[in-house]
Amino acid sequence: MTADTLLPALTAAARHAAHPATAAPCPCDAGDALLADRDDGTVVRHGDIVAKAHAPDTDPAALALRLSVAAGLPGVLLSPLTPASAGLLGRRVTLWPYGGPVDPDTPDAAPWEAAATLLARLHRAPAPDGLPPMRGPAKAARAIARLRAAGPHPAAVPVLRAWGALPGWARAEAPMPDVTTLCHGDLHLGQLVRHPAPDGPWLLIDVDDLGVGDPTWDLARPAAWYACGLLPTDEWLRFLTAYRAAGGPAVPADGDPWSALDVAARALTVQTAALAVAKSVAADRPLDEVQLAVVDACDRMSSAPPELTQGFAT
Structure with a gap:
């Protein structure tokens, strides 16, 4: 699977999570952004939604336990939007709320x-x-x-x-x-x-x-x-x-x-x-x-x- 295949599908997943009851095209003015694209994960943003495709060798059971930890520690870890990952083109995908990162320029x-x-x-x-x-x-x-x-x-x-x-x-x-x-x-x-x-x-x-x-x-x-x-x-x-x-x-x-x-x-x-x-x-x-x-x-x-x-x- 190439980035040419993954990125559109991952972006579509983020858009659908932001507007689950709306068919394409996206009804809002929020743009899409590629936040990370590495061997260990690809992350895209649409508005206030972030979708992450985890590494190809991710263990679904281990990821599920890790997601449960995040969901159970509000105020420490950002909580996922859904309790389980989904499959997308052979990758595990999770959905998260967008958070503002540390500013490297300050x-x-x-x-x-x-x-x-x-x-x-x-x-x-x-x-x-x-x-x-x-x-x-x-x-x-x-x-x-x-x-x-x-x-x-x-x-x-x-x-x-x-x-x-x-x-x-x-x-x-x-x-x-x-x-x-x-x-x-x-x-x-x-x-x-x-x-x-x-x-x-x-x-x-x-x-x-x-x-x-x-x-x-x-x-x-x-x-x-x-x-x-x-x-x-x-x-x-x-x-x-x-x-x-x-x-x-x-x-x-x-x-x-x-x-x-x-x-x-x-x-x-x-x-x-x-x-x-x-x-x-x-x-x-x-x-x-x-x-x-x-x-x-x-x-x-x-x-x-x-x-x-x-x-x-x-």
Whole structure:
């Protein structure tokens, strides 16, 4: 199935959800917008409705459990419009209300406190029986597989060396240390929206990686950015302080957080670097400044002991 086939069908699904009693053509002035088109999902918007076609290998039963979690945690996760996914051209499709995203052009207004508080509330919520493992480590392993398939590149050497030094759970080769905590699995600022837009409360979105596991993974991306020198100290501390204030269980209530965060932060750094190098090879272009920073951090990991109090950038 190609995008030429999927996109019109997905857009039609969003339009039908917005106007279920109206035949085509669409009776409103709302335009259609492609919000995302990646291997792991295609997302379109029509007015206040968003339709998402999940990855082709999505397990319908696991997705149903994840949707039930979202529906059962209003105020933490954006609730789906329907309790189950539908089939469309071999893909599972879900419908959601539109939420206003974080504005990338105003980094000073990034909702770090909201993200941290929502994470803490998620981590403290009970997980339903049968919920599959959080998919963060599996995504990191796929990034490494993509790097290895991309072909030779000098930057791949320190990335793969750093990957090999991680414990098995961070490489999806062994059970996670925590297999009971409810986790998001892929937390970054793109996973927050305001609903209703534009001034409603912040909510977490994207349940594809939701599951039980080690909650340190959900803090790992901002921790890694901080450790790599890409996130200012004050923003990192805003995030960490808000998470602790909300009773988040991933780190100690006070003192040094790195004894808990070090492994997951290293894993997210390796994942980020692996994807950067793979994309660089595919596009035949050099790494940019940010991408070089995460590759350099991978190189430093080889000589830096774990659980550094200041992260692994120094």
